[in-house]
Amino acid sequence: MSEAPVRFTREGIWRGFVLAQPLAPGVAVYxxxxxxxAAERGLSWLQATLMSVFVYSGSAQLAALQVWSSHSSAVLALAVTVVAINARYVLYSAAIQPWLSQVSRPRALGTLFLLGDGSWALAMREHAAGYRDAGFILGSGLAGFIPWVGGTLVGQLLAREMPDPRAWGLDFMLPAFAAAIGISLWRGRTDVAPLACAIAVALPMELWAPSGWTIVLAGLAAxxxxxxRHGR
Known part of the structure; x- marks a missing residue:
């Protein structure tokens, strides 16, 4: 039995946008x-907003703030950090390639630009259920993109009323996010070696490595x- 042909319609975009709404409040807070x-690090509202528009990755952007420095030596560390953390999108795009490969390239590239963790998960669920309107991916991506950019702008402007984000524990957002992801992906003893290697590299590098390189070197070690481990 052949599969239904792939479409890309307004109805699909709207369906994705609506079904992704439960994720929107959390994205806005993030x-x-x-x-x-970003305001605490000295970014203007325009810089912070443009970063959210063009990078559009909460984990990568928060990590970039940890690396952020006026020193030119930190630029490479910042770039490597963003690329390394966003490398998962290579796998995401490969997973939905059978779907997007059947629509025009401009639509596919525009959809991939707005792809997020939540929209990818929703899209994979819909595809597994037999839904073949690729507009769903774009719609669910927009449902995350809009509150992300809007939340960034509001947070940047409200920071004037909150001069020290650390007093609210906001500087702990990235470690908390990373811990939550790590726990959700933990598979038991087989993950002990990468974790141990990351810790063994991170501890001394925090003292010796240039600003921002600790997270990069620890990630590479892991x-x-x-x-x-998998090559054995």
Missing amino acids: GLVFGAL GVAGAL
């Missing part, structure tokens, strides 16, 4: 936190350990 921390 954006608000980023905006406040990646190498994981690759060696």
Whole structure:
């Protein structure tokens, strides 16, 4: 039995936008936190908003704030951090390639630009259920993109009334996010080696490495350990 042909319609976009609405409040709060921390780091409202528009990755943007520095030596660390954290989108896009490969390239690229963790998960669920309107991916992506950018702007402006985000614990957002992701992905003893390697590298590098490089080097160490583990 052949599969239904892939479409890209307004109805699909609207369906994705509506079904992704339960995720929107959390995304808006996440954006608000980023905006406040960006202001604390000295970014203007325009810089913070443009960063959310063109990077559109909460984890990468929060990590970038940890690396943020006026020193030119930190620029490479910042770029590597963003690329490394966003590498998962290569897998995301490969997973939905059978769907988007059947629509025009401008539509596919525009949809991929707005792809997020939540919209990808929703899209995969719909695809598994037999839904074949690729507009769903774009609609669910817009449902996350709009509150993310809006939350960033509001958080940046409200930061004037909140001069020290650390007093509210907002600087703990990235470690908390990373811990939540790590716990959700934990698979038992097989993950001990990558975790141990990351810790072993991170502790001394926090003292010796240039600003921002700790997270990069620890991530690379964990990646190498994981690759060696699977290569056996």
